[in-house]
Amino acid sequence: MALLRRRNRFVVFGGLFLCFWMVWGLLQMFELQRDSIQKNRAADFGKDLRASPHYDAHYEKLLEEDERRFVPGLGDRGVSVELQGEEAREASRVMKKEAFNLILSQKIPYNRTLNDVRHSDCKSIEYPEDLPTVSVIIIFTDERWSTLIRTVHSVLNMSPSRYLKEVILVDDFSAHDELKGKLDYYIETRFPKIVKLFRLPKRSGLIRARLKGAEEATSDVLLFLDAHCEVTTDWLRPLLARIKEDESNVVVPIIDVIDDKTFQYQNNGGTFDFEVGGFTWNGHFNWIDVPDEVAKARKSLSEPTKTPTMAGGLFAISRNYFWKVGSYDKEMDIWGGENLEMSFRIWQCGGSMETIPCSRVGHIFRNFHPYKFPGEKDTHGINTARFVRVWWDDYQRLFFQTRPELAKVDIGDISERLALKKKLKCKPFSWYLKNVYKKFIPDEDVIGWGRVRTQEDVCLDNLQKDEESTQDLGLFPCNAELSRSQYFSMSKDGELRREFTCASVKSTSVPSVVEMVKCNGSPDQKWNLSQDGLLVHVSTDLCLDGHREADNLARVNHCHPSRDSQIWSLEHVDNPELSPRR
Numbered sequence: 415m416a417l418l419r420r421r422n423r424f425v426v427f428g429g430l431f432l433c434f435w436m437v438w439g440l441l442q443m444f445e446l447q448r449d450s451i452q453k454n455r456a457a458d459f460g461k462d463l464r465a466s467p468h469y470d471a472h473y474e475k476l477l478e479e480d481e482r483r484f485v486p487g488l489g490d491r492g493v494s495v496e497l498q499g500e501e502a503r504e505a506s507r508v509m510k511k512e513a514f515n516l517i518l519s520q521k522i523p524y525n526r527t528l529n530d531v532r533h534s535d536c537k538s539i540e541y542p543e544d545l546p547t548v549s550v551i552i553i554f555t556d557e558r559w560s561t562l563i564r565t566v567h568s569v570l571n572m573s574p575s576r577y578l579k580e581v582i583l584v585d586d587f588s589a590h591d592e593l594k595g596k597l598d599y600y601i602e603t604r605f606p607k608i609v610k611l612f613r614l615p616k617r618s619g620l621i622r623a624r625l626k627g628a629e630e631a632t633s634d635v636l637l638f639l640d641a642h643c644e645v646t647t648d649w650l651r652p653l654l655a656r657i658k659e660d661e662s663n664v665v666v667p668i669i670d671v672i673d674d675k676t677f678q679y680q681n682n683g684g685t686f687d688f689e690v691g692g693f694t695w696n697g698h699f700n701w702i703d704v705p706d707e708v709a710k711a712r713k714s715l716s717e718p719t720k721t722p723t724m725a726g727g728l729f730a731i732s733r734n735y736f737w738k739v740g741s742y743d744k745e746m747d748i749w750g751g752e753n754l755e756m757s758f759r760i761w762q763c764g765g766s767m768e769t770i771p772c773s774r775v776g777h778i779f780r781n782f783h784p785y786k787f788p789g790e791k792d793t794h795g796i797n798t799a800r801f802v803r804v805w806w807d808d809y810q811r812l813f814f815q816t817r818p819e820l821a822k823v824d825i826g827d828i829s830e831r832l833a834l835k836k837k838l839k840c841k842p843f844s845w846y847l848k849n850v851y852k853k854f855i856p857d858e859d860v861i862g863w864g865r866v867r868t869q870e871d872v873c874l875d876n877l878q879k880d881e882e883s884t885q886d887l888g889l890f891p892c893n894a895e896l897s898r899s900q901y902f903s904m905s906k907d908g909e910l911r912r913e914f915t916c917a918s919v920k921s922t923s924v925p926s927v928v929e930m931v932k933c934n935g936s937p938d939q940k941w942n943l944s945q946d947g948l949l950v951h952v953s954t955d956l957c958l959d960g961h962r963e964a965d966n967l968a969r970v971n972h973c974h975p976s977r978d979s980q981i982w983s984l985e986h987v988d989n990p991e992l993s994p995r996r
């Protein structure tokens with residue numbers, strides 16, 4: 415009996431083992447087959463094509479060369495890749511020219527995978543089935559082959575085909591050879607028919623290229639993407655659903671950083687918090703914190719959040735609304751400012767703009783433009799002056815105060831845009847500043863502004879330092895005219911400040927340097943301008959001293975009303991009592 419039982423046990427174990435082995439074997443075969451389907455895709459094309467009129471041995475050879483560079487699995491899940499040795503050295507040489515790691519990009523397969531980086535709350539949101547259809551529009555000028563092709567593959571792979579009606583590529587007169595016949599050939603032989611390419615006959619700039627894409631589009635929604643993006647899990651539906659709810663809602667995904675060197679997909683350190691779009695008075699886009707009151711009202715970081723402006727490269731808009739609200743300013747040349755123009759126009763003319771956190775798209779941020787601007791014109795400045803004149807009403811003064819050179823430049827005719835503003839009955843910029851973005855107004859929310867000068871003719875000066883990080887407050891001989899670096903305000907709240915940064919004293923030992931830090935309303939950012947012209951730091955009772963030393967830094971010291979370096983006057987003062995006696 416015992417023997418029999420043991421034999422039975424053998425049979426049972428043996429059988430189980432056999433079953434397991436067979437199932438495992440089958441799974442392996444499936445895996446292999448699936449792999450080979452993917453691997454063969456490109457090669458098979460070549461084989462099938464040989465008989466077809468499309469087949470071209472020259473382009474096939476070029477594409478094979480590209481594919482030979484691929485390292486299967488490299489960069490999958492968006493992990494960081496470090497090149498080694500001579501390759502790393504070559505990569506950093508190339509980076510100086512291309513503004514991103516082209517060598518690595520060429521090694522990462524077009525179909526690399528990315529993680530699902532969404533907030534977990536996004537996964538349980540239900541979207542309607544009948545969402546609007548979308549035309550993804552990608553414009554480029556001399557974009558590198560690998561990033562462009564990867565962008566298109568990514569869109570095709572990650573977008574449900576029932577919504578993705580077409581991918582429209584617009585080539586703004588690229589010079590690179592690989593974007594000519596080779597690109598036509600790749601689209602013809604590797605992409606489905608929904609990928610369409612249009613070429614502009616001369617360099618027309620981002621704005622006119624986008625307009626071309628929009629004119630050719632036939633779907634309900636236009637979705638603009640840069641040509642160096644990768645989209646992630648379920649990126650499309652959250653955008654379309656929001657537009658379906660309200661046609662005048664213009665939506666932006668969270669734009670994650672794809673590292674320009676390692677191609678790591680950086681989902682903001684996994685914090686799920688995000689910034690929205692702002693602007694500076696000198697006409698630049700910047701990222702700003704979500705205002706406290708909005709952040710507090712949010713139940714989840716997955717909720718759509720209104721954004722005062724957009725970065726411009728990536729957004730979706732109803733096609734109908736795009737044309738209704740004035741598309742783009744066609745007179746804007748090449749690049750720059752169009753994103754802010756559109757932002758103000760949409761808000762002021764009755765629309766809204768939101769960041770949709772459940773939609774996340776990776777973007778390679780480049781440090782410089784790896785292409786030339788025709789005629790070396792400051793198109794960003796001129797375009798900005800155009801929209802400022804149209805949309806900022808009286809507040810355009812704040813732009814021209816610090817960019818006077820643009821007040822005299824020929825910005826072309828803006829009468830059409832002004833007529834549009836009137837036709838759409840758009841609200842004034844003061845409405846925007848009250849309702850969309852409560853932003854500090856340096857000559858309005860103040861008791862004084864302009865150059866802040868001592869009796870020794872020394873002025874506060876930011877010494878042209880970057881104001882994104884904390885910097886010491888500087889001093890410099892007063893300029894003949896008000897310039898940006900000497901523009902300070904004394905706010906009604908007692909801040910001695912610039913647009914975003916406030917003078918702050920951390921130490922009570924004297925003399926002590928003064929730091930310009932992000933304004934936050936805290937007590938160490940409060941100052942009092944006395945009738946004698948002393949600038950007293952409230953919490954330490956120390957006085958700002960503009961005695962200029964070799965380091966050009968302002969300091970606080972014990973108050974001496976008789977010291978010329980401590981007697982300050984503001985260029986423009988609302989309250990005459992605060993003008994110094996002398």
Ligand SMILES: [Mn+2]
Nearest residue numbers: 640727777778
């Ligand atoms: Mn870009």
